[in-house]
Amino acid sequence: MRRNLDIAALRSLLAIDDLGGMTAAAERLHLTQSAVSMQVKRLEEALGLRLFSREGRKITPTGEGAQLIDYARRVIALHDEVIDRLITPHYEGTITLGIPHDIVHPHMPVVLRRFSADFPRMHVRMTVSNTTELLREFKRGKLDLILTTERKAGRGGVALKTEPLVWVGAPDGRAYERDPLPIAFSATCAFRRAAIDALDAAGIEWFDAVLEASDDPGLVAAAADMAVRAHLGSDSADGVVPIKPRGRLPELPAYAIVLYVREGDRHELVDRLVEMTREAYSR
Numbered sequence: 001m002r003r004n005l006d007i008a009a010l011r012s013l014l015a016i017d018d019l020g021g022m023t024a025a026a027e028r029l030h031l032t033q034s035a036v037s038m039q040v041k042r043l044e045e046a047l048g049l050r051l052f053s054r055e056g057r058k059i060t061p062t063g064e065g066a067q068l069i070d071y072a073r074r075v076i077a078l079h080d081e082v083i084d085r086l087i088t089p090h091y092e093g094t095i096t097l098g099i100p101h102d103i104v105h106p107h108m109p110v111v112l113r114r115f116s117a118d119f120p121r122m123h124v125r126m127t128v129s130n131t132t133e134l135l136r137e138f139k140r141g142k143l144d145l146i147l148t149t150e151r152k153a154g155r156g157g158v159a160l161k162t163e164p165l166v167w168v169g170a171p172d173g174r175a176y177e178r179d180p181l182p183i184a185f186s187a188t189c190a191f192r193r194a195a196i197d198a199l200d201a202a203g204i205e206w207f208d209a210v211l212e213a214s215d216d217p218g219l220v221a222a223a224a225d226m227a228v229r230a231h232l233g234s235d236s237a238d239g240v241v242p243i244k245p246r247g248r249l250p251e252l253p254a255y256a257i258v259l260y261v262r263e264g265d266r267h268e269l270v271d272r273l274v275e276m277t278r279e280a281y282s283r
Contacts, residue, residue, distance in 0.1 A: 003046050007079055009039035010072040013051070016040070017069050018110055021059055024283060043068075077117065084120060091119050093267045098127045098134040098146035100190070101215060102235050103257055107280040115273055122269055130188040138260055144270050145261045147281070149190050149232065157258040160281040163233045165191055165252035168240040170225035176243050182209035184218035184227035191230045194253055202250040232257075257281050 015025035016036070026033045044051050051065035061069055084090075099108060112124055127137070131148040138146045153159040169175050175182055181199065183206050185192035199206045209227035210218045221227045223239030230252055231237060243249060259281070261274055 005046065005075070006039065006042065007076065009043050010076055012036045012039045013043065013065075013069060013072050014076065016052070016059065017061060019283075021057070028279065080117060081120075090121055091269055092121045093269070094123045094125055095145075095267055095270055095273055096125050096127065096143045097273070098129065098137060098143040100131055100134065100147065100149055101128045102231060102237065103147060103149060103281075104128060105236065108277075111273070111276045111280050114276055118272070119269055122267075124273070130186070131190045132188060135260075138262065141262065143262065144266050145259065145274055145277070147277070148258045148260070149255050150258050151194075151253065152256060153258045154260075156263075157260045158278075159256040159258050160278060162254050162256040164254045165194060165230045166233050167228055167243045167249045167252065168231050168235075168237070169222050169228040169243050170239070171241050173225035173228075173243075175222075175225050176228050176247055176249055180205035180207050181249075182207060182221075182227035184208075184210040184221040184229045186213060186215040186218055187211050188213070189215060189218075191252075191255070194255075195230045198250040198252055202248075204248060204250070 012025060012029060012031070015028050016022055019025050019028065022033050022036050022040075026036045029036065040051060047064075047068070049064045049068075050062050051068060052059050053062055108126075112126075115122070115124065127134070127143065129137075131150060134143065134146045134148055135154070137143050147160075148157070150157075167176065181204055183192075183195060183199075185195070185208075196206065210221045212218065218227070218229055219237055219239065222229045228243065228249070229240070231240070232255060233242075259274070259278065261270065
């Protein structure tokens with residue numbers, strides 16, 4: 001007799017893999033943690049396999065669990081395609097989203113993948129720019145929702161998360177010891193002014209080692225140990241790490257990740273994308 005796999009349990013499996021834990025998976029699925037745990041247990045019992053290994057609070061897929069996760073993504077994609085084609089409303093349209101480059105990862109790819117899976121005929125057009133430009137375009141009605149990095153939320157904005165800026169540079173780099181201090185930001189980076197104000201207040205001389213329109217050259221310069229820059233604490237840009245010890249570098253202020261949503265006429269699924277975004281960035 002063939003065994004049947006529970007679609008709901010497979011969804012829990014994928015949520016655990018996407019979010020890294022049962023508590024976060026339960027929040028996404030609007031279930032209790034014990035219900036998610038029980039679904040995983042039933043899958044393990046049905047297959048006679050151990051799907052996750054646990055070390056304290058850390059949970060990672062076993063070899064067999066990773067294989068099942070791969071299959072589960074395809075099974076659920078096909079299942080949802082059937083439902084979408086035969087039962088659910090055929091939502092179509094475009095939603096415009098704006099976000100600064102330094103907070104795109106790691107959350108937005110996961111959000112957009114979820115949204116695309118739920119609403120495959122919807123198109124999300126993403127604009128990646130600096131906070132000042134995003135706010136300008138939002139006020140002109142060009143964007144349905146935006147995320148920004150600001151000291152505090154502006155009118156109509158909701159702060160999803162607040163965290164300190166940190167100095168970053170090359171692994172084992174020494175650029176932070178140089179005098180004057182080389183810094184590398186784009187000309188429009190929201191964090192440049194905060195870094196300069198902190199350096200001036202500490203009496204530390206500095207100069208712009210890089211000052212370009214985009215942040216890419218600044219990241220390259222910092223990764224090459226030519227300069228230092230500042231990021232949000234959760235940012236994980238390739239090639240740079242928090243500078244420890246900070247030495248003579250001053251403390252930096254905290255910044256908020258702020259969400260703005262256009263009022264008035266907009267696609268009904270904007271609120272669904274907002275919900276997914278708030279969930280991801282608030283965690």
